[in-house]
Amino acid sequence: MAALSFVVFLSLVALTAPMIVGTRPIVCKYKGEIYFPATYYYWRILGLNTQAYKTEAVFTNDKFRGVYPGNLKKNDPDSWAIWPLVYQDPYRPIEADEWPGQPESPSGIEGAPNKYNLLGTNDDGVDVFAQMVHATQISLLVGFVSMGIAALIGVIVGALAGFYGGWIDVILSRVIEVVMCLPTLILILAVRSILDDITIWHLMVLIGATGWTGIARLTRAEFMKIREIEYVSAARSLGAGQMRLMFVHILRNALAPILVPISFGIASAILTEGALSFLGFGAPPPNPSWGTLLSEGRTRIQTMWWLVVYPGMAIFSTVLAYNLIGEGVQEATDPRTRETS
């Protein structure tokens, strides 16, 4: 239960990241129009930079250079804005008096956690708290999208193999075994050397395309078990078609156990992304990611401990939470543990 609420909390943080910390107003009125400059961050994290720049076209024209508080008032005295809770930016250091009374972001060893930089700053003076909050989006996105892809492939392959059996099962099982032998990390490194411009989406597709084997094997086993239960025979004798048998009768009953490898898979996808970013092969550098933060702190672990401790804790607790959820689902669906309760 604690794990579940932690994941819900993380999702909330991810969804509202630009409203928690950022330098762009959530809503503002500028020259008689309403704007939502904070959406810039969403596009940026998704790697859609053109779209991101479009949201600030008006402000770029008026030479804001990404600094809103002073410029808004200067160019339009009637303007108003609602600001994020913390004025810090995940992509750049803050200059002195951008925000009334806030000093320039310190950098390097100076950037230990302080009143304005809650979790310190990195070498370039970029706020760690801002990066961590925005990186939540990447981590959850990687978890959900790559496991969504994996679940889709895994359930379909497993369902076909388990439902039809025979030579379909033989072929699909061999395919599963082959894919299982592919080392994800090395595959991603190889793909990276082919594609020049790798984005977070390539990573998610690759993690998803190699991570479905566990789901497929479990789905196959569940389908084989459930297709022999009498309610499936009963539906068959009523004239139900194969699609109806597979999706209305079998899949609905197989779903709970299939959730187990999916939630474990989310945890391992987050870890894989962290490892890739740590090695410098993850999301392109300006994008904040827990793994990138860790790798920045790697060489300065003795002096700049905050670069390692906070992202490390974030990765650790998120992965732990998903594993606990997976275990919880497993316990809830295991008939042996259910009976004693």
Next chain:
Amino acid sequence: MTDTLVQIDHLKTYFHTEDGVVKAVDDVSLHFDAGTTMGIVGESGSGKSVTSLTIMQLLAKSAHIESGSISFLGRDLVKLPETEMRKIRGKDIGMIFQEPMTSLNPVFTVGAQVTEAILLHQKVTKAEAKQRTIELFDEVGIPDPETRVNSYPHQMSGGQKQRVMIAMALSCNPKLLIADEPTTALDVTIQAQILDILRKLRDERGMAVLFITHDLGVIADIADHVTVMYRGKIVEQGDVVSIFENPQHPYTKGLLACRPRLDTQYKLLPTVDDFMEVATDDKGEAKIIEKFVDEKRLNELMTTGRGRLLHPKAELAAMGHPWEEGHHAGDAKMVADGEKPLLEVRDLHVHFPIRKGLFRGVAGHVKAVDGVSFNVYRGQTLGLVGESGCGKTTTGRAIIQLIRPTSGEMLFDGIDLAKLNPAASVFDSWPPTMLDRWSKSKQLRRLRRRFQIIFQDPYGSLNPRMTVQAAICEPMVIQGIGKAKERRDRAAALLEEVGLNASHLRRYPHEFSGGQRQRICIARALTVEPEFLICDESVSALDVSVQAQVLNLLKDLQLRRGLTYLFISHDLSVVKFMSDMIAVMNQGKIVEFGPADNIYANPQQEYTKRLISATPQDDLDHIRRRQAERKTALAARLSAV
């Protein structure tokens, strides 16, 4: 021989669950002597098994013994610490369970498991223990014990495994043997053998047997004293003759009456509800109010319904049961000559391939159904009876096209179903002839409206994630009958027809009891207004009192809707009660086919005779004869000494 071995006083075992306290055993007192059999009979949830587990102190964690005592060999088992109890278990008290398939460890030889049990409690050498195991195997009737001790459980049949379990329970000469439904999972002929062994061992060893079962026929066969339990309480106790001759409690009367006996004269079965009513008083305690079966109700039970509807004259003559005066029951009728059968099965074969080796090559075939032919006429009930593995269920499933038959014809109203059944999947036949497949499977789907099946397991045959309404409406959705509202109205009407309430529509299957679920399955099968219903062991998993109600419902529906049944069961007495004609199956073949009464009264084949004599009988003559035999045997043994 008359020392009281076990004395249970005011025993109360309660389960503390999230939903409150369940009084599984509620103030139970009983006692029995060495050398006798105490039979506890009751339906599921009556507390009979919990009683035995309480004696063994093998209760689940959520159970707690509230009060009472169990005195055994001068000690109170309730107060005994676990370490002491462990010495008694397996040594002074042996136990055998219902499932011989799962009570043996599959990775050890059966001999090793019995030897281990001996070494655990007795100071003997390994060789002695092994010798003792062989003797025990011989005693429980396992042929060739010297080699059989080296077999693994999967190499033995269910009956033999149960014998191994008995040997293990007997390994340390227990004074008390607890047998919890030891024959329920076995075929009747095997059951008869196991009961024989238990009787013999009891008399030879002078041990007491606590025999727990739901089956009154088995109780009549083995018990000296009977305890009838109902909802955790003992409702009646007495020696076996007086219980069967003159039951006092309305529940016992109901239980005895609702069993379809082989010689029953009833057309509908009386149910427990005819004898008693359960009312709750202001304190929330259940109270049993006795009712009396009056002349009118008795008459109704005897005459409601029709007489047997037999095959046409020519076919009867060919079976060796020609239509003659006195040969058939007075109200039996024949199907008119020249009428076409509704279902005609011709030389049906279903073979399953045995696959072996790395490439799963076909190494041989199991001939599950090996040349079966029969006719069923409109409005008839054909009973298909046989022991497990005889092919009766496969026959039913092949007719309904759940299994693809290897060869043979199944003409349903003149249409051969086997020809309409496309291969199980598109990929089985290559290249697939899509158009042909499509038109045939459409035709078969339309035909499925006319024949339906009701399965054995009331817990497995409803999708746990569908509401009752969704389950009952599904056939109409598949067949494209009606609009959503019409479907719902029809589902409600059908639920009422099978004796449930329209308000049950929104609930999920797990909220219902076994009997109620089976009624829901019947309602689901009836939504498409079929003419032909296959009942595949449809009442086997139900308690006897519920079984009687469902059998009555099936008979009633047949009268009202003119249904034709293929009634498949292992239980000869149920089949005989339901059927007009009976086909006895053994090893994939029909060994005997004829009118139900004639098959019972005058069996022609050796196998049928064996089946009938193995079916437990609970008439008084039978019990008295059994007791007299035992007395002479005992006397003979005494004089020999």
